[in-house]
Amino acid sequence: MKAYLSIVRMRFIALLQYRTAAVAGVFTQFFFGFVMVMVIRQFFFSGDAQGAMSLAQAVTYIWLGQAMLGMMPWNGDNEVIAMIRDGNVAYELCRPLNIYTHWYCRLLALRTAPTLLRSLPIFLIAGLLPAGYNLQPPPSPAAFAAWLAAVAGALLLGCALSNIISISTLWTVAGEGMLRMLPALVIFFSGSLVPLPLFPQWAQAIVNFLPFAGLVDIPNQFFVGTLAPAVLPLMLLRQLAWTAVFVLIGAGLLRLATKRVVIQGG
Amino acid sequence: MNGISLYFKLIRISVASQMQYRASFVIMSMGMALVTVIEFGGIWVLFDRFGSLQQWTLAEVGLFYGIIHCSFALSEALGRGFDIFHRYVQRGDFDRLLLRPRSTVLQVLGQELQLMRFGRLAQAMAILIWASWTVGVQWTVLKFAVLLFAIAGGVLLFIGIMIVQATVSFWTIQGLEFMNSFTHGGTYMAQHPLSIFDGWLRNFFLFVIPLGCVNYFPVLFITGKQDIFGTTPLFQALAPLAGAVFLLVSLYVWRFGLSRYQSTGS
Numbered sequence: 175m176k177a178y179l180s181i182v183r184m185r186f187i188a189l190l191q192y193r194t195a196a197v198a199g200v201f202t203q204f205f206f207g208f209v210m211v212m213v214i215r216q217f218f219f220s221g222d223a224q225g226a227m228s229l230a231q232a233v234t235y236i237w238l239g240q241a242m243l244g245m246m247p248w249n250g251d252n253e254v255i256a257m258i259r260d261g262n263v264a265y266e267l268c269r270p271l272n273i274y275t276h277w278y279c280r281l282l283a284l285r286t287a288p289t290l291l292r293s294l295p296i297f298l299i300a301g302l303l304p305a306g307y308n309l310q311p312p313p314s315p316a317a318f319a320a321w322l323a324a325v326a327g328a329l330l331l332g333c334a335l336s337n338i339i340s341i342s343t344l345w346t347v348a349g350e351g352m353l354r355m356l357p358a359l360v361i362f363f364s365g366s367l368v369p370l371p372l373f374p375q376w377a378q379a380i381v382n383f384l385p386f387a388g389l390v391d392i393p394n395q396f397f398v399g400t401l402a403p404a405v406l407p408l409m410l411l412r413q414l415a416w417t418a419v420f421v422l423i424g425a426g427l428l429r430l431a432t433k434r435v436v437i438q439g440g
Numbered sequence: 441m442n443g444i445s446l447y448f449k450l451i452r453i454s455v456a457s458q459m460q461y462r463a464s465f466v467i468m469s470m471g472m473a474l475v476t477v478i479e480f481g482g483i484w485v486l487f488d489r490f491g492s493l494q495q496w497t498l499a500e501v502g503l504f505y506g507i508i509h510c511s512f513a514l515s516e517a518l519g520r521g522f523d524i525f526h527r528y529v530q531r532g533d534f535d536r537l538l539l540r541p542r543s544t545v546l547q548v549l550g551q552e553l554q555l556m557r558f559g560r561l562a563q564a565m566a567i568l569i570w571a572s573w574t575v576g577v578q579w580t581v582l583k584f585a586v587l588l589f590a591i592a593g594g595v596l597l598f599i600g601i602m603i604v605q606a607t608v609s610f611w612t613i614q615g616l617e618f619m620n621s622f623t624h625g626g627t628y629m630a631q632h633p634l635s636i637f638d639g640w641l642r643n644f645f646l647f648v649i650p651l652g653c654v655n656y657f658p659v660l661f662i663t664g665k666q667d668i669f670g671t672t673p674l675f676q677a678l679a680p681l682a683g684a685v686f687l688l689v690s691l692y693v694w695r696f697g698l699s700r701y702q703s704t705g706s
Contacts, residue, residue: 197615198615198617201621202618202625206621209628209629209641212641213632216494216636217493220490220494222491223490341445350471351468353471354468354470354475355470355474358474358478361478362478367478367481368486372489373485373489374489396516410595
């Protein structure tokens, strides 16, 4: 246990060093955020949201999505994938650690450290923008607490999903497919592109059932107040159930792969 | 061997090498198509909810979307060498190109023709055909010429952006991520009509990075829709020239960067 905790800590500290990248990331996310906010504003001015959410809620939802973008599982652990490609993964197999847990811990750090660096400036500046463009604080302290808890759930879920992406690259072609396809599903069905409450009424049951809602939509809805804090236990259960499914799939795939692994010498 | 035939020879080699991995090519192209299809899905979701975007319909927005994604797909396929140029600088591989008695621009462009981008191109063309059929565009030779001109102008503009990005990497390879704002962020912006955005963003995409010129004005010309800026059809047809101008400027920037380049020596 102690070994795994220090993996998280070491990676976390290492990743905090990438400050220039963080500044560039904040700039990019701001730019995207502005364009998205302007588009959603014009849609709200052109038609009726039919009670799905208010403009202020949609704008806050979008800024949250940009602030927390670093947590999105749209790729695997690039260092692990590079090791799998060049064969250095053999060293990983020699360590007296459970390899799934080891990679999972690396991901925990990968999804938190950059997000911490990038989200704070975005929260601050987006909160200070003129009315109509700004991120608004959650409606109550309970909503804020529910958001924090759901973010933790999203983190666990996202790392389980990312780990499947890393592991699937052990199969060259299938892995490339996962690397390309999964991000599209994640972006669309998590609410990162368009807030899920704005999806058609008939699609609500589907998008809410899918695991991807747990990555962005559930935390965001607590923050903007379209979900009441009282449903937190149910939502956490949903996030954790999907996490368990993905952990089982990932660990199963890894076991399958390590059985037939051939390391080429040289 | 002159420059043009050398370029085509390099491209033939690149295509042949990618065709050695046919399954990868197919899967990656499908992935690229899926990634873009969901972006149009996002626009569809908002139209389904709100009905219209100012005076624009979904199919009309499909024209903006189709043109800009055709341009972006082609420029990513052609300009891949500049897109990943920072890797050559980091590894010192660029020094090898400098030793050859050929133009650096030609050699970098000839590094790779990335075939998987054709997945995005195919999907963008499908949307473009659907959109023009639904809008009921009365095609003439002149309108079709303006369409091709607009796509070509977009390709030149995006390659220009990639060349500027590559030039920045002569000084630093840190934080290049912010250039994504102009490529991916620019594409996201340009898949909506320019007239919906706030003044400052609109001016940025007309006068700094003239994405509006290669996409917004030509669509007005093709559909004959009223322009809020009051431009004439002649101007609308010729506006994509701005892409060529941007590329010329970026080539000057490149030449300046090249004159200041110091190898890492590794």
